[in-house]
Amino acid sequence: MRRWVPYLYTTPAIVIFLLFFIYPIIYMIYLSFTSWNLISPTKEFVGFENYKSLFQNPEFWTVLSNTVIYTVLTVVISVALSLLCAIWLNRKGWIFRFLQGAIFSPYVISLVSISLLWMWMMDPQYGLLNWVLSLVGLPPSKWLADTGSALYSLVLVNVWKHIGYNTLVFIAGLQSIPKEIYEAALIDRTPWWRKLTRITIPMLSPTLFFLLIINTINSFQVFDNVQIMTQGGPVNSTNMLVYYVYQYGFDFFKIGYASAAGVILLLLVALVTVFHFKFLSKRVHYR
Structure with a gap:
C-alpha cells in the first residue's frame, strides 16, 4: 500500500x-478538422479543409511573419539589454539596489496599464516620445498609426516590460559565479571583453538558456498588447497568431x-522549444 501513497x-x-x-489541446486538434460556428449543436467534419484554407490565405502568412519578426526582435533585444544591465547593476551599494527595484517595477505593473500608458506616450500629436524627438532635432513618428513602425513599437513596449525580470535573473546568475575565477583573470590581466566572452557568458549559459526559452514562448503568445493597442492594425501589420486565433x-x-x-501555433512553439533543447543545450556549461 505504501508504494501507492x-x-x-x-x-x-x-x-x-x-x-x-x-484535454483542451486534444479538443482543439479535433475542432481543427470540423466546421463549427460556436452556436450550432452539430459539428461538420471537413478533414484538412481548414488547414488548406489557412495555408492558401495570404493574411495568415502575414500574421505568421509578424509573429516571427516580433519574437526574434523581442527575445534578442530583451536578453541582450538585460545582460548588459545585469553586469552594470551587479554591484554593492544602495543606489544599485534601488535601480534593481526600479528596473523590475514595470514587470509587476498590469499589462493593461502599461499598454494605455504607452499609447499615450506614442500619440502622434501629443505624445511624450515625439516631444523628446523634437528636443533632439529628430522628425516625429506615427508609432502605432504607421504600418512601418507599429510592429516595432509593440516590440519596444514588450522589451520595456520584461527587461527587469530578465535583469534580476541574470544578476542572480552572476552572483553565483565563483569570485576566484575573476580574481585569477585579474591576476592574468585579462581584458574585460575576454572576461565577458570566456568567463561571464559561458558561466551564465544555464541562465541564458532558461531566459531564451521563457522569452521565446511568451513572445509567441503575445495577445494583450495587440488587443489593447492596435487590434492587429494598421492594415494587419501588428496581427499576431494568438490574436488571429x-x-x-x-x-x-x-x-x-x-x-x-x-x-499551427502549438507546433511552432513546440518546434522552437525542441530546437533550443536540441542545439542550444549543448552549449550550456553546468557548474
Whole structure:
C-alpha cells in the first residue's frame, strides 16, 4: 500500500493537468478538422479543409511573419539589454539596489496599464516620445498609426516590460559565479571583453538558456498588447497568431479555422522549444 501513497498525493495535480492542459489541446486538434460556428449543436467534419484554407490565405502568412519578426526582435533585444544591465547593476551599494527595484517595477505593473500608458506616450500629436524627438532635432513618428513602425513599437513596449525580470535573473546568475575565477583573470590581466566572452557568458549559459526559452514562448503568445493597442492594425501589420486565433474564433465564429491556426501555433512553439533543447543545450556549461 505504501508504494501507492506518492501517486495518491500527485493525483490532484495530474487530474488538473489532464483536464486543463491536455484535454483542451486534444479538443482543439479535433475542432481543427470540423466546421463549427460556436452556436450550432452539430459539428461538420471537413478533414484538412481548414488547414488548406489557412495555408492558401495570404493574411495568415502575414500574421505568421509578424509573429516571427516580433519574437526574434523581442527575445534578442530583451536578453541582450538585460545582460548588459545585469553586469552594470551587479554591484554593492544602495543606489544599485534601488535601480534593481526600479528596473523590475514595470514587470509587476498590469499589462493593461502599461499598454494605455504607452499609447499615450506614442500619440502622434501629443505624445511624450515625439516631444523628446523634437528636443533632439529628430522628425516625429506615427508609432502605432504607421504600418512601418507599429510592429516595432509593440516590440519596444514588450522589451520595456520584461527587461527587469530578465535583469534580476541574470544578476542572480552572476552572483553565483565563483569570485576566484575573476580574481585569477585579474591576476592574468585579462581584458574585460575576454572576461565577458570566456568567463561571464559561458558561466551564465544555464541562465541564458532558461531566459531564451521563457522569452521565446511568451513572445509567441503575445495577445494583450495587440488587443489593447492596435487590434492587429494598421492594415494587419501588428496581427499576431494568438490574436488571429481570437479574431476568427470569437469575432468571425469560424471555430474550426481558428483551431487550425491554434494547432499551427502549438507546433511552432513546440518546434522552437525542441530546437533550443536540441542545439542550444549543448552549449550550456553546468557548474
